[in-house]
Amino acid sequence: MSVRSNSTLRVRYAETDQMGVAWHGEYLAWFEVARTDLLRNLGLSYRELEEQGLRLPVIEAQVRYLRPARYDDLLEIRTAISHLSGARVSFAYDVLRQEGTVPLAHGTTSHAAVDREGRPRRLPEELRRRLS
Amino acid sequence: MSVRSNSTLRVRYAETDQMGVAWHGEYLAWFEVARTDLLRNLGLSYRELEEQGLRLPVIEAQVRYLRPARYDDLLEIRTAISHLSGARVSFAYDVLRQEGTVPLAHGTTSHAAVDREGRPRRLPEELRRRLS
Amino acid sequence: MSVRSNSTLRVRYAETDQMGVAWHGEYLAWFEVARTDLLRNLGLSYRELEEQGLRLPVIEAQVRYLRPARYDDLLEIRTAISHLSGARVSFAYDVLRQEGTVPLAHGTTSHAAVDREGRPRRLPEELRRRLS
Amino acid sequence: MSVRSNSTLRVRYAETDQMGVAWHGEYLAWFEVARTDLLRNLGLSYRELEEQGLRLPVIEAQVRYLRPARYDDLLEIRTAISHLSGARVSFAYDVLRQEGTVPLAHGTTSHAAVDREGRPRRLPEELRRRLS
DSSP states (O other), X not given: OOOEEEEEEEOOGGGBOTTSSBXXXXXXXXXXXXXXXXXXXXXXXXXXXXXXXXXXXXXXXXXXXXXXXXXXXXXXXXXXXXXEOSSEEEEEEEEEETTOOXXXXXXXXXXXXXXXXXXXXXXXXXXXXXXX | OOOEEEEEEEOOGGGBOTTSSBOTTHHHHHHHHHHHHHHHHTTOOHHHHHHTXXXXXXXXXXXXXXXXXXTXXXXXXXXXXXXXXXXXXXXXXXXXXXXXXXXXXXXXXXXXXXXXXXXXXXXXXXXXXXXX | OOOEEEEEEEOOGGGBOTTSSBOTTHHHHHHHHHHHHHHHHTTOOHHHHHHTTOBOOEEEEEEEEOSOOOTXXXXXXXXXXXXXXXXXXXXXXXXXXXXXXSEEEEEEEEEEOBOTTSOBOOOOHHHHHXXX | OOOEEEEEEEOXXXXXXXXXXXXXXXXXXXXXXXXXXXXXXXXXXXXXXXHTTOBOOEEEEEEEEOSOOOTTOEEEEEEEEXXXXXXXXXXXXXXXXXXXXXXXXXXXXXXXXXXXXSOBOOOOHHHHHHHO
């Protein structure tokens, strides 16, 4: 019974490239929006977590691109926590056109918990509990 | 004996995020620069390939982040073709600080050959020959 | 009585820089979102206008930054058409924190109407009428 | 006899948009590269200035776009300090194609000196002397 969340966003003109589609690197920015949304839906603010000294840098990212997203497309990102341990958390993302059923892309990101100086630390108990 | 190429680039201020390091999505832009350089070193221009009707969209990307890159760091990207078939080509990238020996990140991207309308096509024979 | 429109957007992590605030260039992406919204509110789709052969490239942009925007801030952009002629249109933007009254930034962009090949053309009569 | 500096950079694929040209907001990232270069040419490191507690956030930016820059174009940016006072510095930029004489864009950015907390401060005497 994993934690899930849905995000909606519209492809910006600045996000397109000369192939006429959303540039493939933008998906990582969208995933970041989706993670912030997932945490917010759990009553958590990643901004406050950072202010309290936690950092969750990406240590691995992977994206499979199936179909292009285009300027002004309204996208849905379905996000789930796919793995959680004492000092790591991973997210999985599906990108679809809104009201669509055909996936545009799948992705995953893995994150290590570190402190302000970048040293490994454990995820706070309270955070782990909410994420499970 | 695979095709290899080295690229040098400096981390831009705009590429940093509030963690004080290069934002993880920028690596995909750097890989793109590195691919263009590898082709140029082979006497090929990706710009001309596109003008002739070939597109090589990314169908999969993967990055492992080992150590952060920081503003104004001079980076070296070592690029190699890791896989080549009739309609696909993959690249592998190592990111290091220049004159450094410690890797900052590893990545791979896979590309499908498509035409202007996005339909699958084969890589031109001449291109395949140069890439092998 | 000029055309006006409001847009809401949240500052993304990817949009911050190591000063801990939204990078100043992102405002131009936000203005672009705001322009698309203004046109949509008039029943116009910039995507369709482009598909019909009209381009509205930016020929001048100006931004004054008064107070920083931060990660996860919910922003409001108030957009108005500030100038309209046969072949040009200009927009003015105010950026505020949502429910705020203190401006974060003011900006303007001016656009020339060109065709697919980049040659100057006139704005379509129907478009001009709706924008006035 | 003002301080001047030249920078060279190549337009990245990620910097293009679906109009087939460099996205207009990227010029602000290029200007930032050009400022860092100008300071470096004076024996100054903006990275070290920040580490010593100085910030130079952009308080105003302006760009006029005359001709598009395209993917893989090799650009030259000619940068000069256009104004200098006790707590402010402004830069002016000309963007050209390398070995070209026809300008693609002109821009200016103005910067306020602030401390780590964002409070106004004066430019260090030594810095002002080198910039004049």
